[in-house]
Amino acid sequence: MMALQVSSVTKSYPGPDGPVPVLKGVSLSLEPGERVALMGPSGSGKSTLLNCVGGIDRPDGGSIEIAGEDLGGLDEEGLCRLRRQTVSTVFQFFHLLPTLSARENIEFPLLLNGVAESERAARVAALVDEVGLAHRASAMPHELSGGEMQRVAIARALAIEPRLILADEPTGNLDSTTGEAILDLLAALGERHGTAMLVVTHSPQVPRICHRTVEMRDGQLLATEKPA
Amino acid sequence: MKDAATRREPPRTAALLWNRVIRRHWVREPFLTATLAGILALGVAVFLAVRLANKAAVSGFALFTESVSGESDLILRPRAGLLDSSLLRELRAASGPLPVEYFPVLELTGAVSGEEEEGLVRLVGVDLVAIGNALAAAAGSSVANASSKDSGNPSGPGDPESLFRPGAAFVGTAFAAARDLAEGDELRLWIRDREATLEIAGILPDPPNRPAIPATLVLVDLPSLQSLAGEEGRISRIEVRFAEGRDAEEVSAKVAQRLADLATERDLLLETPEDRKASVTRMSAAFRMNLAILSGLALLVGVYLIMQALEAAVVKRRAEIAILRSLGVTPREIRRAWMAEAFALGLVGGLGGILLGRLLASALVGAISATVNMLYYETTTRAVTLHWGEAAFSLGFGVVASLVAGWIPAREASMTPPAQALRQGSQGGGLALLRSWPLGLLLLAVAYACAHIPAVRLPGGTAFALGGYLAAFFGVLGASVLLGLLFRPVAALLGGGGDAMRRYAASRLAAVGGRHRLTAAGLSAAIGMSAAMAILVASFETTLTSWIGQILKADLYVASPGAPSIANANAIxxxxxxxxxxxxxxxxxxxxxxxxxxxxxxxxxxxxxxxxxxxxxxxxxxxxxxxxxxxxxxxxxxxxxxxxxxxxxxxxxxxxxxxxxxxxxxxxxxxxxxxxxxxxxxxxxxxxxxxxxxxxxxxxxxxxxxxxxxxxxxxxxxxxxxxxxxxVTARTNELLRTESIRIFHQTFAVTYALEAIAVIIAVGGLGLALAGLLLERRAELATLRAIGATRRDIARAAMWEGVGIALAGLAGGLGVSFFLGWILIEVINPQSFGWTLRYAVPWGGFGLLSALTLATAAAVAWGVGQRNANLRSDRRE
Incomplete structure (x- = not known):
């Protein structure tokens, strides 16, 4: 079963002179554990595709399946369940909950899923170790550096053991050294957990950790490249 | 999640959100939380205080013999004037050998010498032997023993003979304490127009399980009082008590029937003490109801404020809600969590309000009692007791108000998209309905129609101006909707000139958002209702002054001793x-x-x-x-x-x-x-x-x-x-006029306080709303700072925006106040009290109210602007 199957997806937004097509029959698939970099200039439709895959936006045509589940058949509650259990997102601005410590942020999705306490504790402890934040686990978000915040966000994304992680410019708000480290971490954890990742980026460093790179222009995927 | 075998506990997301998110915000921002709870507490407190004070003022009316002799089963009294004591013989003959006791009572008003204008005393003449025997029978001894000093009752009359000595009087501990009286002391009183000297024969302790002895009661032996008042052989009423024991019900029914026959035959009134109390306290029902409804004003404005504050919290935490949505929290769960916050706020504020309300009630009861005394009947209570039923009702009201206030923000929060879709600086908030001016006109039309609904008769005959209150409600709502139209003219007014920040503020006002409308609506409601009350008071004062001018033509006014009160039955x-x-x-x-x-x-x-x-x-x-x-x-x-x-x-x-x-x-x-x-x-x-x-x-x-x-x-x-x-009490024409106006203002003292609270709450709301607006615009503020605006400049922009909102609220509020004033004067007042008033507008008062509101709004907005001028555009809450 594919981790992600996007088939002929179209999407338009209303404009002053009629609908403006943003996605023009996009098809894309990700194997389990596969990492794909999605690149392209601003306005090419990357974010729209990411929003459609994440269930934020609905495509006008085509279909999107995540781990065999067709998003078109899901209502708002179903999409919430998908985000809660199957797809995680890593953001450019980290988006940690400000009232929770690093450990609590990682634990939060598990609480939402009703995971039992002993299992929760074990999983959080393991993730904190994996992202190298054991010594900072009790710190609040405002006490963390950008790199540390992104590590917490990655651990949080992995906590539910998702089939797919959507990463939206995960290094866009970090300096290059920290960005490199975060990419290495993403790759390592992706390998270890067997999680597929679709990484939207402008950064030329991202393709280094991906199995392939796809480029988007004017709402269409142009080519699929293997990493250099 | 991949592992289907992962052990699951049923997720309780709302509780989780409460625990991990909302509660922590409360702890992180104790000042804001305390302010919100405080506002709600103030609203609940005012509501509860007026209810408690109303209740105390009413419960203060009791039959004065009740605290001494216990409650009677029946009361027989004339429809007018006094009864002849010979009726007692007829009663005894009518009831024959049936076990029933009759207590004749003469009840008059008097005044303590030297305190002629301070208050009335209630002189009650009773058959002390009969009461003494009844009390003693209950205690298992005779009257003489019960009243002896050695009986272990140190406050009781020392010498049994003193009971029957002419001029022997008994007072309660409160009466004695207020005048530093002890047994054997003299008490000089005006009874009718004669001054009499009584001797304190005993100070009565408050009896257990009965009403406390009123602080105005002076108990005298019946014949003694009859003689002092020149009312020999006359009594006010006869209290009837049935014996307890076997066949009591049957006997009581028989006696009651015979008494009823006699009452019909002699055109007398036969009633239970409860009937009597109900019929008397009913007289002030309309006054009390109006006050209670007015007390809801502070709570209503509080609701606006809580709504604004919770909405501001939604804006502030929008990014956080978006993250929660990204993590899979459903809109319904978000809504529930926000409602839980409103509930918790209502609960905390409500509990605080109960404590505050209890304190406030003590302050209010004096003013309410004074009005009830003046206009309706004599009431004695000055102390308030916290009725748990009232407290629970007020708490419930506070919680419901908070939930109502929280509903719109909760809905708005639940509509937040996940973080992926969230665009920074999105302007939302405010009721969508507030943007529809045709709805505003419709609401005003409904209000006008409601004003024509006749009064509803409540059980007991009290008229309730339901249509008037509905009209006021719809009027305030309609004005809230329509005042959105005022923002553009206000923006045009402020936008002229070369001040860049004023222009910026005006541009913000011109692009009026939901939060602007909601804030101005809160202010307009508070000002509208307060100004309408001011119109009522001014109309009342104008009418009263002209009435006084008309009827006070003489040079001197002479009255029997005692304070001017409806209960004063003294005569010359x-x-x-x-x-x-x-x-x-x-x-x-x-x-x-x-x-x-x-x-x-x-x-x-x-x-x-x-x-x-x-x-x-x-x-x-x-x-x-x-x-x-x-x-x-x-x-x-x-x-x-x-x-x-x-x-x-x-x-x-x-x-x-x-x-x-x-x-x-x-x-x-x-x-x-x-x-x-x-x-x-x-x-x-x-x-x-x-x-x-x-x-x-x-x-x-x-x-x-x-x-x-x-x-x-x-x-x-x-x-x-x-x-x-x-x-006698004598006043010159001028003194009586001054006194009348003083009493008038005293009567309205409570309403002044309620109005002030409402306006203060509303201006506080303006500050909170502006803080929300600035937070929402942090990227814009950062741009302003980047192009050279100083902190002072941003504070000035906030001030002008605050002044603009206040101007719109003020204009809307004063505008609707003319309509509300008309409803109060032409609908509610005639229906509730039967008074025709001449419509008068207190222009000076309106000017002062406007100046104070604008000045306070400017100061609050400036402070908020100063505090928020340094918000970082990328700050994540």
Whole structure:
């Protein structure tokens, strides 16, 4: 079963002179554990595709399946369940909950899923170790550096053991050294957990950790490249 | 999640969000949380305080014998005047050998010498032997033993003989403590127009399980009081108590039937103490209901504020909600969590409000009791007790208010998209409905229609101006919607000139957002209702001043001792008032005899008036429906003038014939005219004094108005009157006018306080709303800072925006206040009280209110601007 199957997806937004097509029959698939970099200039439709895959936006045509589940058949509650259990997102601005410590942020999705306490504790402890934040686990978000915040966000994304992680410019708000480290971490954890990742980026460093790179222009995927 | 076998606990997301997110915000921002809870607490407190104070003022009315002898089973009393004691013999004959006890009571008002104008004392003459025996029987001893010093009752009368000594009086501990009296001390009292010296024969401790002994009660042996008051052989009522024991119910029913037969035959009233209390306290029901509804004003404004604050919290935490949505939290769960926050806020604020309300009630009860005393009946209570039912009701009201306030923000929060889709600086908030001006017009039309709904009669006859209140509600709502239209003109007004920050603020006002509208709506509601109350008070004052000017034509006013109160039943005997009227320098007099009578199940006043017959100087009443002829001598024979409240309460007008119960039988009088009377809401029937004296066999008068001869100084006449007649209370025309206006303002003191609280809460809301707006615009503020705006500049922009919102709220509020004032004067007031008022607008007061509101709004907005000027554009809350 594919981790992600996007088939002929179209999407338009209303404009002053009629609908403006943003996605023009996009098809894309990700194997389990596969990492794909999605690149392209601003306005090419990357974010729209990411929003459609994440269930934020609905495509006008085509279909999107995540781990065999067709998003078109899901209502708002179903999409919430998908985000809660199957797809995680890593953001450019980290988006940690400000009232929770690093450990609590990682634990939060598990609480939402009703995971039992002993299992929760074990999983959080393991993730904190994996992202190298054991010594900072009790710190609040405002006490963390950008790199540390992104590590917490990655651990949080992995906590539910998702089939797919959507990463939206995960290094866009970090300096290059920290960005490199975060990419290495993403790759390592992706390998270890067997999680597929679709990484939207402008950064030329991202393709280094991906199995392939796809480029988007004017709402269409142009080519699929293997990493250099 | 990949592992389907992962052990699951049922997720309780709302509880999780509460615990991990909302509660932590409360802890992180204790000041904001405390402010919100405090605002709600203030609203609940005002609401509860007025209810408690109302209750205390009403519960203060008790039969004065109740605390001494316990509650009677039945009361027999005349419809008017006093009873002849010989009725007791007839009663005993009627009940035969049945085990029933009769307690004759004479109840009068008096005044303590030296405290003539401070308050009335209630003189109660009872058969002390009978009561003593009844008490002793319950305690298993005789009266003599029970009252002896050795009986272990140190406060009881020392010598049993003292019970029957003429002039022996008993008072409660509160009365004694207030005057530092001890057993054996003298107590000088004015009874009718005579000064009597009583001796304190005992100080009665408050009995357990009965009402506390009122602080105004003076208990005297019945024959002794009859003799002191010159009312030998007369009593006010007979209290009836059935014996307990076997066949009690059967016996009681039998006695009650015989008494009922006798009462019908003799045209007397037979009622239970509960009936009596209910009928008396019903008189002030409309007054109390109006006050209670007014107290909801602070809570209503509080609701607006909580709504704004919770909405601001949504804006502030929008990014956080978006993250939660990204993590898979559903909109429904977000909504529930926000409602849980509103509930918790309501609970905390409500509990705080109960404590605060209890304290506030003690402060209010004095003012409410004073009004009830003045206008309705005598009440004694000054202490408030916290009724748990009331507390629970107020808490519930606070929680519901908070939930209502939280509903829109919760809905808005739940509509937040996941973080992927969130665009920074999205402007939301405010009710979408607030943008529809046709809805505003529709609401005003509904309000106008509601104003024409007639009063609803509640059980017991109290009129409830339901239509008036609905009209006020829809009017406020309609104005809230329409005031969105005011923002553009306000922006145009502020946008001129070269001040960049003022222009920026004006551009923000022109692009009016939901939060602007909601804030201005809160302010407009508070100002509208407060200004409407100010119109009512001003109209009342104008009307009252003109009424006083009309009816106070004499130079001196003489009344029996005791404070001016509806309960004052003191009177001046004929020889005495004739001497007063005959004083040198007196050209003539109006005299009034006042009797309380039962008319169609309700208590009213019957006045017997005799007017000065000088065609150039006579009392001309303010006519609502004038009689065919006015002037000296026109009120005579079987003609009557009735007051406007009487006309409204009983639906009788000119030409109708009234049947008045009097000791000499039912008297038929025809209504010749209707006059305005703002001194009494119960209703008055005025007949000639000759008629009332004859019907009641009573030549005393309650008050006298004296006209000085030309060239005679009223002040000199007053001095003379005071030295020759120390028993009476005399005031000059000017003093009485001043006193009347003072009493009037005292009556409205509570409403002033309620209005002030509402406006303060609303201006506080403006500050909170501005803080939310600035937070929402942090990227814009960062841009302003980047292009060179200083912190002061941003504070100034915030100030102008705050002033703009306040201006819109003020204009809308004052605008709607004219309509609300009209409803209060033309609908609610006539329906509830039966008073016609002349519409008057307190322009000076409006100017002051506007200036204060704008100045406070500017200061609050400036502070908020200063505090938020340094917000980082990328700050994540």
């Amino acid at each position: 005997s004929e020889p005495e008032w004739r001497r007063i009227v005959a004083l040198p320098g007196v050209a003539g007099a109006d005299t009034l005899q006042r009797q309380s009578i039962e008319f169609e199940g309700r208590e009213i006043l019957l006045g017997g008036a005799s007017y000065h017959d000088d065609p150039d100087r006579f009392l001309e009443l303010l006519w609502v429906d004038p009689p065919p002829a006015t002037g000296p001598g026109t009120l005579s024979g079987d003609g009557a003038w009735v007051s406007e409240p009487f006309q409204r309460r009983f639906g009788r007008g000119k030409g109708d014939v009234l049947e008045l119960p009097t000791p000499s039988g039912t008297q038929r009088v025809e209504i010749l005219g209707v006059y305005a009377d703002y001194g009494n809401e119960s209703g008055t029937v005025l007949v000639s004094r000759a008629s009332s004296s004859a019907w009641f066999d009573d030549s005393k008068v309650s008050s006298i108005a004296l006209y000085a001869e030309e060239g005679v100084d009223p002040e000199e006449l007053l001095e003379r009157l005071r030295s020759e007649f120390p028993a």
